[in-house]
Amino acid sequence: MxxxxxxxxxxxxxxxxxxxxxxxxxxxxxxxxxxxxxxxxxxxxxxxxxxxxxxxxxxxxxxxxxxxxxxxxxxxxxxxxxxxxxxxxxxxxxxxxxxxxxxxxxxxxxxxxxxxxxxxxxxxxxxxxxxxxxxxxxxxxxxxxxxxxxxxxxxxxxxxxxxxxxxNEKQITFSAEGCEFDLVILGDIETKDKKKISKDLATIVETQIKLMGGTENKYYLFVLDMSDNLYGGLEHLNCSINQFDPNGWPNPDNYRTLLELLSHEYFHHWNVKRIRPIALGPFDYQKPNLTKELWIAEGITSFFDAYFLLLCGSYTPQQYLNKLWKDIQELEESLGESWMSLEDSSFTAWTKYYNRPFDPNFSNTGISYYTKGAILSLSIHLYILKETKGRKSLVDIMIALNKQYHQEKKRGFTKAEFFQTAKKVTGLDLKLEFDTYITEPKRIPVENYLHLIGVERTSSKPKIESGFRVKEERGRMIVSKILLSKSVKETDINLGDEWIALDDKRILPGNFKELLSQYQPGKKADLLLSRRGKILKRKIKFDSSPSGNELWIDEKAKDSVKELREVFLHLGKESETSKPSAKKTRSK
Ligand SMILES: [Zn+2]
Known part of the structure; x- marks a missing residue:
């Protein structure tokens, strides 16, 4: 045929x-x-x-x-x-x-x-x-x-x-470690900015390929579509389609987000396109292909996208911690972590995670296998570094999975096989240490793992937290999200309610943040709401949330801890000042 x-x-x-x-x-x-x-x-x-x-x-x-x-x-x-x-x-x-x-x-x-x-x-x-x-x-x-x-x-x-x-856009070409790359940037982007992206991208892919011990690709195509209100990427075996909003670019924070996206999609050409859970290929294109292992496919990739930026120098250690803090906060703000396990988040992605834009309650009932999967991967990476004295890491597991399942068996792996390979490579029972955070709706104590490299958490000055979010609709402030992790859960307030007044002050689009800032966490206030044409009075008790990044580097940590931190910060690079007592054997 x-x-x-x-x-x-x-x-x-x-x-x-x-x-x-x-x-x-x-x-x-x-x-x-x-x-x-x-x-x-x-x-x-x-x-x-x-x-x-x-x-x-x-x-x-x-x-x-x-x-x-x-x-x-x-x-x-x-x-x-x-x-x-x-x-x-x-x-x-x-x-x-x-x-x-x-x-x-x-x-x-x-x-x-x-x-x-x-x-x-x-x-x-x-x-x-x-x-x-x-x-x-x-x-x-x-x-x-x-x-x-x-x-x-x-x-x-x-x-x-x-x-x-x-x-009609001509590509920018570069090569790294034996692979030819085409980068096609669509959108109104200045030549100097295009050059900067291609230079930084070349460094990222080179770092990834070196650490992963090579790539099978001889050719890879990056399509970067820069247009208003766009964000997203989709991975392919030798290509990725990436979309990014150029507004506010090249603001350094936005720019790093762009690099993270490109780093993420490129790492997928190993993780998910080759190293993959058994359900993800060969595919049935007519119905959902369910898997509980998207924490491997997307979580591990989400950990590596930012980690490679740290290894390349695009993130300073503190900038990396600031980004990590945002992820930790996202989970802590949500009640979803006590409702949904990582495996459930993956299995139901088709109906729940992918429908979250249409479900304002998702943050109360669901979690992201990207965010939590990345925090789990970081914890696994740090645990392996500590237990093997810097000799092995999560990278070694990925290399072994690629060899054992993609190259030799030419198939995906089960969760049990993932942990078997991990044990063979590191000598550690990662299932025993981490399975509870995968199968149960349970918080990962990431602080304990960060402590292994002398990164600590302290409480920042708390700021006031109303526990609900509003959006403006034709000059009215409408409740768009309710955080059931906060004390607002005791209050009868609904999505879609119009918020009219706080105590005796009228709420307007331009003033509600300033009015809120006059209250202290723990204080009570009256809310005036409108629901289906009726005026309602409700009492609210304000909560608190952290006001800033709470992760910092402990320069006074023990020498052995500092040495391990250096391995984490410079994985794959031998350096005289950072060489740990143990010999590093990765990156071959
Ligand atoms: Zn992805």
């Missing part, structure tokens, strides 16, 4: 792409499906909603096309080769949807290509009929031998994992 696609830019200003699909079938009837989701983005997307006018380009008597399910079409061609065409509408500016405009065209393959049911093993080909008005085409797919404008994948997993970008 052979499958070939031809793409036509068709009407980019109307966000339409035309796809022609040629199929040499091996049966009388061929069932064609469109995926319902994209690996790396764990939510059913119903991509069939944007597929229109599926028809033969040339029909014969007795041939027929019928849509038999929301995501399936039955093509009857009496076993003969057939060609169909269809239109794809793409105007959703995210990393996991199509976006076709006159500025550029980003083809997200799972949202674009019908494929023969149960035949993900086929080697699909794709050609462009017409690139106009674009000059360049970027993709991680390999060109078909002897062809200028045809690309071929070794199976549909690779095909769906290879976005295609048409643009």
């Amino acid at each position: 052979i499958v070939k696609y031809t793409l036509d830019t068709y009407q980019p200003h109307r966000h339409l792409l035309k796809v022609e699909m040629e199929v040499h079938p091996d049966k009388q009837e061929t069932f064609l499906c469109i995926p319902n989701w994209s690996p790396g983005s764990y939510k059913i997307r119903d991509y069939s909603k944007s597929i229109h006018q599926v028809q033969f380009t040339q029909s014969k008597p007795g041939w027929n096309i019928e849509q038999t399910d929301l995501d399936t079409w039955k093509v009857s061609s009496k076993g003969e080769t057939f060609k169909i065409s269809y239109l794809v509408y793409g105007f959703e500016h995210t990393v996991r949807t199509n976006y076709f405009t006159s500025d550029f065209i980003l083809v997200h393959p799972p949202a674009t290509f019908l494929y023969p049911k149960d035949r993900l093993d086929l080697e699909p080909e794709v050609s462009w009929k017409n690139l106009t008005p674009f000059r360049f085409c970027y993709t991680g797919l390999k060109k078909k031998e002897g062809s200028k404008q045809t690309w071929k994948a070794k199976n549909f997993d690779e095909f769906f994992d290879s976005p295609i970008l048409l643009t």
Whole structure:
């Protein structure tokens, strides 16, 4: 069976792409499906909603096309080769949807290509009929031998994992450790800023590759789409699509967030694309692929994205601690940590975590496997460093998993196998030490692990905390979030209530922060609210929350602690001043 696609830019200003699909079938009837989701983005997307006018380009008597399910079409061609065409509408500016405009065209393959049911093993080909008005085409797919404008994948997993970008923007190239990189930056960004990004990115990928002991990729494509109100990334085997809002950039904090995003997506080309939980590949593209191990896939990646910035020098140690503090605070502010375990957060990602923008109560009932998974990974990393006297780290486990499961067994691993490999590499029973924070809704005592490298926590001066958040709607202040971890949980206040007054003062969009600042934590006040047209009076007791970063470096720690801290801060780099008594053997 052979499958070939031809793409036509068709009407980019109307966000339409035309796809022609040629199929040499091996049966009388061929069932064609469109995926319902994209690996790396764990939510059913119903991509069939944007597929229109599926028809033969040339029909014969007795041939027929019928849509038999929301995501399936039955093509009857009496076993003969057939060609169909269809239109794809793409105007959703995210990393996991199509976006076709006159500025550029980003083809997200799972949202674009019908494929023969149960035949993900086929080697699909794709050609462009017409690139106009674009000059360049970027993709991680390999060109078909002897062809200028045809690309071929070794199976549909690779095909769906290879976005295609048409643009007039020329790439910036750099290389690191034997891999060629293309960086395509979309958006109105000055040349000097583009140069800075590519220079910093080259340092990040080089640091990652060295520490991970090499990369299998000979080519990697970064697409960086800079436009208003964008944030997100999606990883692929030899590419990543990254979106970032350039407003306020290059403010150093925003800039580091951008580097973290790029660092995160690049580390995924090991962790999740190669080193992966068993449920995450090969995929069933029609239904949710459930796993309890997203704390490995996303949590460990989230730890490493910032940690690599620390190792590269993009973060100073204190800046790194400030970032870590924000993550700790996010969990402490939420009641979700006592409701949902890391495994539950992962397993239900499809319906809960990915729907959190539409669930203002999520912070009270759920946690992020990114944030908590990163804190767990940091704790594991520090514990291993301490117990092995700096000889081993979480990096060694990742290298071993890559070798053992991706390269040798060519499959994913179970949670039990993850811990077995960890034990083999470090000699430590990490399951015994950490499993309770994975399977139960229980706080990780991260301070205890930070203490191992002389990083301490002290209480900052408390600031007043109302326990609820408001947003402005047509000049009115509407309750948009309630923190059930705070004493406000005792008060009958609902999402959607209008907050009218605090004691006898009228609440207005411009003054509520200042009015609140006049109160002290522990004090009581009257709230005047409006709910469904009725005026209500409620009493509230104000809470407190930390006013600033509470993590600091103890310069008076014992020498052995300081030595371990130096290993943590400079992992993979031998340095005369920081060499610990134990010999380091990583980074080969
Ligand atoms: Zn990720």
